[in-house]
Amino acid sequence: xxxxxxxxxxxxxxxxxxxxxxxxxxxxxxxxxxxxxxxxxxxxxxxxxxxxxxxxxxxxxxxxxxxxxxxxxxxxxxxxxxxxxxxxxxxxxxxxxxxxxxxxxxxxxxxxxxxxxxxxxxxxxxxxxxxxxxxxxxxxxxxxxxxxxxxxxxxxxxxxxxxxxxxxxxxxxxxxxxxxxxxxxxxxxxxxxxxxxxxxxxxxxxxxxxxxxxxxxxxxxxxxxxxxxxxxxxxxxxxxxxxxxxxxxxxxxxxxxxxxxxxxxx
Numbered sequence: 614x615x616x617x618x619x620x621x622x623x624x625x626x627x628x629x630x631x632x633x634x635x636x637x638x639x640x641x642x643x644x645x646x647x648x649x650x651x652x653x654x655x656x657x658x659x660x661x662x663x664x665x666x667x668x669x670x671x672x673x674x675x676x677x678x679x680x681x682x683x684x685x686x687x688x689x690x691x692x693x694x695x696x697x698x699x700x701x702x703x704x705x706x707x708x709x710x711x712x713x714x715x716x717x718x719x720x721x722x723x724x725x726x727x728x729x730x731x732x733x734x735x736x737x738x739x740x741x742x743x744x745x746x747x748x749x750x751x752x753x754x755x756x757x758x759x760x761x762x763x764x765x766x767x768x769x770x771x772x773x774x775x776x777x778x779x780x781x782x783x784x785x786x787x788x789x790x791x792x793x794x795x796x797x798x799x800x801x802x803x804x805x806x807x808x809x810x811x812x813x814x815x816x817x818x819x820x821x822x823x824x825x826x827x828x829x830x831x832x833x834x835x836x837x838x839x840x841x842x843x844x845x846x847x848x849x850x851x852x853x854x855x856x857x858x859x860x861x862x863x864x865x866x867x868x869x870x871x872x873x874x875x876x877x878x879x
Contacts, residue, residue: 616688620795636806640666647673649694650764657753657760668693689771694764702817708858711736711750714763717804725800727790734832734860743782836875
């Protein structure tokens with residue numbers, strides 16, 4: 614399958630041409646790297662680096678949650694990371710940044726990609742119950758103004774044979790009318806910038822963000838099985854998300870773990 618490259622020039626110009634994308638200092642495109650997240654974490658040591666986007670046509674060591682591999686053929690997905698400095702935030706709500714990113718990706722895929730994307734807690738993006746995208750956030754620098762790198766891996770043109778896991782999908786397999794990766798990257802970045810700006814302007818208040826997240830999260834109300842890092846398993850109805858972004862299952866608040874929706878095969 615012939616896959617077109619990203620239009621790096623158009624992405625670069627969009628910072629000046631789009632009011633929303635003017636939020637970013639630069640959008641860089643590289644042909645290949647080990648991990649866009651790792652690259653930006655390393656660059657966060659320079660305190661002047663902020664609101665930087667890095668997109669790779671191919672990742673050799675892309676990672677998801679729990680250090681799982683997230684790889685694909687070159688130019689078949691969007692492997693993108695954003696470095697932002699979150700000034701004056703209460704560390705207790707910093708975990709909402711990857712959830713905000715999930716909302717931004719869902720909204721971009723619904724409006725531009727033409728698919729009915731939803732979220733699976735904490736920040737997997739699903740279409741028809743299959744994983745379309747994953748999000749990984751890493752704190753790159755601590756202090757009064759933490760630097761966080763948020764990575765997004767979106768399957769665009771992968772075939773069934775190329776999927777990293779059987780329960781995944783791609784925009785092509787989902788019948789999306791828009792699969793231009795340049796257009797999709799711009800849409801996701803536009804939504805991220807809009808939501809981040811609104812959150813920052815509110816003084817990092819989570820009321821609106823949490824309401825929008827809950828509205829898009831298919832996990833809520835579902836019977837779930839949660840395997841915690843220590844091996845403990847919790848089964849019950851996912852009733853909500855608390856002020857720290859933790860999933861509420863019965864009388865437990867889950868901050869990390871593998872969640873399976875039991876009412877459908879995910």
